[in-house]
Amino acid sequence: MSKDYTYAVARIRAKEMSLLGNAAMEQLLAARSCDEALRLLADRGWGNPDEELTADNMLAAETKKTWSLIGEMVKDMSVFDVFRITDDYHNLKAAVKLACTGAKVDASRVFVDGGTIDPEKMRQAAQQKDFSALPPEMARAGEEARNVLLHTGDGQLCDIILDRAGLTAMYQAGKKAENEVIREYAVLTVVAADIKIAVRCGQLGKPLDFVERALVPVEELDLAALARAALAGGDSVAEYLMNTDYAPAAAALKESFTAFERWCDNLIIEHIKPQKVNPFTAGPLAAYILARKNEIKCVRMVLSGKQSGLPDEIIRERLREMYV
Amino acid sequence: MDMSNLGLLLALLGAVSAALFAGIGSAYGVGLAGRAGAGAITENPELFSKVLILQLLPGTQGIYGLLVAFVTLVQTGLLGGGAQPMDTATGLMYFVSCLPIAVVGLISAIYQGQTSVAAINVVTKKPDQFGKAMLFPAMVETYAILALLISILAVFSL
Numbered sequence: 372m373s374k375d376y377t378y379a380v381a382r383i384r385a386k387e388m389s390l391l392g393n394a395a396m397e398q399l400l401a402a403r404s405c406d407e408a409l410r411l412l413a414d415r416g417w418g419n420p421d422e423e424l425t426a427d428n429m430l431a432a433e434t435k436k437t438w439s440l441i442g443e444m445v446k447d448m449s450v451f452d453v454f455r456i457t458d459d460y461h462n463l464k465a466a467v468k469l470a471c472t473g474a475k476v477d478a479s480r481v482f483v484d485g486g487t488i489d490p491e492k493m494r495q496a497a498q499q500k501d502f503s504a505l506p507p508e509m510a511r512a513g514e515e516a517r518n519v520l521l522h523t524g525d526g527q528l529c530d531i532i533l534d535r536a537g538l539t540a541m542y543q544a545g546k547k548a549e550n551e552v553i554r555e556y557a558v559l560t561v562v563a564a565d566i567k568i569a570v571r572c573g574q575l576g577k578p579l580d581f582v583e584r585a586l587v588p589v590e591e592l593d594l595a596a597l598a599r600a601a602l603a604g605g606d607s608v609a610e611y612l613m614n615t616d617y618a619p620a621a622a623a624l625k626e627s628f629t630a631f632e633r634w635c636d637n638l639i640i641e642h643i644k645p646q647k648v649n650p651f652t653a654g655p656l657a658a659y660i661l662a663r664k665n666e667i668k669c670v671r672m673v674l675s676g677k678q679s680g681l682p683d684e685i686i687r688e689r690l691r692e693m694y695v
Numbered sequence: 696m697d698m699s700n701l702g703l704l705l706a707l708l709g710a711v712s713a714a715l716f717a718g719i720g721s722a723y724g725v726g727l728a729g730r731a732g733a734g735a736i737t738e739n740p741e742l743f744s745k746v747l748i749l750q751l752l753p754g755t756q757g758i759y760g761l762l763v764a765f766v767t768l769v770q771t772g773l774l775g776g777g778a779q780p781m782d783t784a785t786g787l788m789y790f791v792s793c794l795p796i797a798v799v800g801l802i803s804a805i806y807q808g809q810t811s812v813a814a815i816n817v818v819t820k821k822p823d824q825f826g827k828a829m830l831f832p833a834m835v836e837t838y839a840i841l842a843l844l845i846s847i848l849a850v851f852s853l
Contacts, residue, residue, distance in 0.1 A: 378733055381734030381812070382735070382737050385735060385739050385820070444734075650731070651812070
């Protein structure tokens with residue numbers, strides 16, 4: 372019965388009704404200020420009424436609500452680990468940096484909700500230099516990142532080690548996933564991450580060994596060719612992509628890096644849309660989690676755009692396709 | 696081994712099969728639709744009456760199976776205590792007569808349950824589309840009714 376999602380999918384169908392669509396995003400964009408946008412969202416039930424009405428509080432509360440809902444309906448949450456691994460590695464990065472710098476920061480400001488492991492456990496592991504309480508791959512990466520940060524003081528290298536380990540874990544978990552939506556999401560996310568790494572390294576003029584160290588091994592891309600394209604600069608990465616299964620990404624990449632990021636997110640939304648008519652399997656639940664992630668990302672863009680006083684047109688250009 | 700009651704045994708086997716397999720199918724279908732119904736009601740309790748109707752649709756096969764079993768038991772005299780020995784060929788004919796509702800009842804109830812779940816998903820999002828959504832699982836019922844008709848006609852003709 373742990374793989375029977377009939378009850379959960381019916382509940383998710385009702386929950387999908389409250390997802391923000393394109394019209395709701397336009398309404399949010401029309402708000403005169405960030406405070407007005409926050410109030411509009413609060414009227415729709417967003418955030419926690421017991422907390423101060425801020426963008427950070429509201430978005431953190433919505434992430435928590437998503438995972439709490441899924442946790443209520445699904446016995447085996449490991450099915451959705453692919454979506455939570457990046458949060459785990461984000462928390463590990465924060466824990467390692469806190470331990471190495473000795474910074475006294477409120478934990479709620481640096482750790483994110485939604486991971487599979489309690490951030491406090493990671494903080495203790497990093498402080499006590501004993502990562503054995505964490506899963507083996509994570510412990511290895513945490514230990515390596517901690518040593519590198521302590522010996523070199525290079526925060527970027529520490530980030531690369533943990534980002535690469537997190538994406539590798541996500542890719543491997545995705546490949547093992549039974550559900551097609553989860554598999555496709557993991558592969559697409561890691562492939563997109565590799566392309567972004569290659570483009571950024573090319574822009575910053577990083578050496579080949581740095582690029583190779585940062586790229587995550589995937590079957591879908593020829594990493595040696597991608598690294599060479601990254602070093603060649605200009606549109607070389609886009610030209611390399613023309614000869615892969617990700618040829619449509621090349622046009623977006625030639626347009627701008629932001630356009631490429633939007634293309635990746637929109638592609639995921641396009642892939643999950645058929646789940647709206649699937650009454651069984653974990654697919655609709657995975658689609659709902661991704662739709663909520665996308666929704667929260669878009670709301671964050673609108674709120675930060677409003678806070679910075681960006682024109683609505685600029686914010687609109689960055690917004691992603693919505694699931695509903 | 697005394698084979699004089701083999702005919703009666705085959706007729707009884709047919710009656711039991713009709714009730715058993717159609718009942719299993721209905722239990723599965725109603726259970727599946729019930730789980731989807733519970734999910735829908737958790738978020739919107741106002742949908743209860745609509746969801747209940749959709750949940751009950753796969754329950755009819757069990758009733759059809761019971762009806763065929765009952766008619767078979769009455770026809771053979773097994774119900775009421777007046778059962779007379781029956782030749783094997785007649786018993787086999789009773790058994791075969793019960794098969795349509797036993798087999799079609801089992802399969803159609805499972806499919807109807809799955810279609811009911813899909814219909815409940817529609818009603819959860821669009822309660823005003825209940826009439827249209829109900830038609831889809833109701834279509835599956837057609838084949839259970841046809842099987843019931845054949846089983847009943849066959850049993851009565853013996």
